Amino acid sequence: MTSTVSPAGVLTGRGVSPGVVSAPVVRLGPPVSTSPDDPVGADPAVERERVAAALAEVADDLAGRAERAGGVAADVLFATSAMAADPALLGAAGAELDRGAPTGHAVTLAVRGFCERLRAHGGYLAERAADLRDVGERVVAVLSGQPMPGVPAPGHPVVLVATDLSPADTAGLAGGDVVGLLTEQGGPTSHTAILARALGLPAVVGCAGAGALAPGTPVRLDGTTGTVEIDPPEPGDRGHEVDDGAGQSSPSLEPGPGRTADGHPVPLLTNVGSGPDALAAAATDSEGVGLLRTELLFLDRAVRPSVDEQARIYAAVLAAFGERPVVVRTLDAGSDKPLAFLPLGPEDNPALGVRGLRTSGANPGVLDEQLAALAMAAAGTGRTPSVMAPMVSTAQEAAAFAEAAHRHGLTRVGVMVEVPSAALRAAELFEVVDFVSIGTNDLGQYVMAADRACGPLGHLLDPWQPALLDLVAMVGAAGAAAGKPVGVCGEAAADPLLATVLVGLGATSLSTAAGARAHVRAALAAVGMPVCRERAAAARSARGPDEARAAAAAVGPDAVGRREGAG
Numbered sequence: 001m002t003s004t005v006s007p008a009g010v011l012t013g014r015g016v017s018p019g020v021v022s023a024p025v026v027r028l029g030p031p032v033s034t035s036p037d038d039p040v041g042a043d044p045a046v047e048r049e050r051v052a053a054a055l056a057e058v059a060d061d062l063a064g065r066a067e068r069a070g071g072v073a074a075d076v077l078f079a080t081s082a083m084a085a086d087p088a089l090l091g092a093a094g095a096e097l098d099r100g101a102p103t104g105h106a107v108t109l110a111v112r113g114f115c116e117r118l119r120a121h122g123g124y125l126a127e128r129a130a131d132l133r134d135v136g137e138r139v140v141a142v143l144s145g146q147p148m149p150g151v152p153a154p155g156h157p158v159v160l161v162a163t164d165l166s167p168a169d170t171a172g173l174a175g176g177d178v179v180g181l182l183t184e185q186g187g188p189t190s191h192t193a194i195l196a197r198a199l200g201l202p203a204v205v206g207c208a209g210a211g212a213l214a215p216g217t218p219v220r221l222d223g224t225t226g227t228v229e230i231d232p233p234e235p236g237d238r239g240h241e242v243d244d245g246a247g248q249s250s251p252s253l254e255p256g257p258g259r260t261a262d263g264h265p266v267p268l269l270t271n272v273g274s275g276p277d278a279l280a281a282a283a284t285d286s287e288g289v290g291l292l293r294t295e296l297l298f299l300d301r302a303v304r305p306s307v308d309e310q311a312r313i314y315a316a317v318l319a320a321f322g323e324r325p326v327v328v329r330t331l332d333a334g335s336d337k338p339l340a341f342l343p344l345g346p347e348d349n350p351a352l353g354v355r356g357l358r359t360s361g362a363n364p365g366v367l368d369e370q371l372a373a374l375a376m377a378a379a380g381t382g383r384t385p386s387v388m389a390p391m392v393s394t395a396q397e398a399a400a401f402a403e404a405a406h407r408h409g410l411t412r413v414g415v416m417v418e419v420p421s422a423a424l425r426a427a428e429l430f431e432v433v434d435f436v437s438i439g440t441n442d443l444g445q446y447v448m449a450a451d452r453a454c455g456p457l458g459h460l461l462d463p464w465q466p467a468l469l470d471l472v473a474m475v476g477a478a479g480a481a482a483g484k485p486v487g488v489c490g491e492a493a494a495d496p497l498l499a500t501v502l503v504g505l506g507a508t509s510l511s512t513a514a515g516a517r518a519h520v521r522a523a524l525a526a527v528g529m530p531v532c533r534e535r536a537a538a539a540r541s542a543r544g545p546d547e548a549r550a551a552a553a554a555v556g557p558d559a560v561g562r563r564e565g566a567g
């Protein structure tokens with residue numbers, strides 16, 4: 001949502017990782033700046049070698065951080081390391097050197113050019129521009145003999161404030177002084193948001209007013225609502241407050257299966273994007289994988305992986321989770337996730353073009369190979385995975401995908417509900433598939449006609465939009481009528497209060513980043529199904545997302561009983 005400051009001194013941004021924390025703010029130090037007026041090296045060839053050495057040093061440093069980090073952070077850092085090692089970046093910097101640019105500024109110009117191209121793509125790639133910018137700043141620091149950018153360590157709990165955070169900065173926060181994150185830029189799919197959820201750090205992004213906060217200012221940051229109270233009545237670290245989002249203390253953050261207070265089971269699954277990520281989740285109390293994003297395994301591949309290679313990756317995930325369910329999504333390529341081995345050609349509007357299941361029309365072999373690999377992994381492990389297709393618009397598409405999966409011996413087949421037409425005709429989907437999983441991120445952008453990467457439209461992309469909740473309710477009702485599961489694997493499931501609403505709308509399982517699971521479990525454990533349903537009804541009756549959130553929060557554990565007794 002758009003950042004604002006109320007008269008009471010409350011900043012409002014976008015909450016992307018749940019939890020509440022109070023602490024003074026600190027800021028990242030500014031990066032080393034460059035200028036076209038800096039001294040120019042005498043020999044461009046020599047300066048090119050210096051740039052090459054600095055890029056290699058940064059790539060090695062990021063790869064080392066990845067090896068130490070593990071999990072989601074490792075995946076992100078390895079991908080950022082690959083940016084530094086990309087010969088195209090050295091080539092672009094070399095071209096600037098040949099044109100007479102100072103060495104550090106040549107790197108700045110090269111990175112700036114690539115960032116502009118990434119932002120032009122929109123979506124996932126646009127948010128990777130921040131990662132590339134960090135690579136450039138680290139290279140410039142090496143060239144100038146300055147320390148690489150880092151996070152302050154004052155020796156007491158702090159909320160870290162920045163314009164945006166790089167993967168290297170965010171991934172190294174675990175176990176340090178930083179207990180919350182606040183950025184002026186970024187969105188729900190930025191690496192700041194992804195890593196904050198993985199680390200369990202409350203975070204608010206897209207908060208323009210954060211830039212005016214002086215270091216040392218006490219704040220109370222709520223990563224669920226996106227509010228940041230300046231100079232709260234009780235300053236000082238209060239740690240991560242266990243709050244269900246309705247202003248009520250949840251019982252605990254104890255591990256265990258997800259269920260409501262009256263015993264209704266709600267399996268809490270994990271969204272994962274790689275083999276190591278999945279193996280890390282398997283070692284926790286995760287009840288399974290609700291979304292294995294297979295495209296993230298292959299984003300840096302120039303040649304598509306073989307069936308055997310894919311099968312080995314899938315088998316490792318299936319074996320690690322044992323009897324726990326694993327839901328594998330076939331390639332969600334196209335739009336903001338282009339794959340080099342899957343050329344789709346230029347499109348005027350990629351988000352509305354060939355992406356997800358639609359890519360199999362021109363590249364049927366890619367889908368067949370993926371289904372064959374998953375079947376091979378299932379046979380080799382003796383496990384029964386679930387497979388689902390992204391970007392399904394009609395029951396005919398769902399039936400064709402199910403037929404292809406069955407042809408490869410896969411017995412449990414579903415589809416993603418990310419397109420409004422799929423939600424509106426969900427009953428027809430359930431006639432041909434075994435389950436559906438709602439992707440609230442894409443469903444939200446399509447129902448509101450607002451690009452997920454467009455910061456000024458963040459208020460439209462709020463998962464509390466009543467129109468989005470209406471579509472979720474339609475899918476939930478269709479699933480209940482068919483007696484088939486309805487999962488939610490979009491970011492909405494990570495909001496503890498909204499999780500109770502989603503269950504009230506008919507969601508039978510929730511899949512989140514690992515760091516959000518404990519807070520969601522606690523929120524569900526604090527209320528029974530009647531409260532979940534009443535919160536859902538209250539949110540849907542609202543006129544906007546803020547009103548919907550407030551209406552749901554007003555329904556507490558004893559509210560239903562009071563009204564029933566009065567009636």
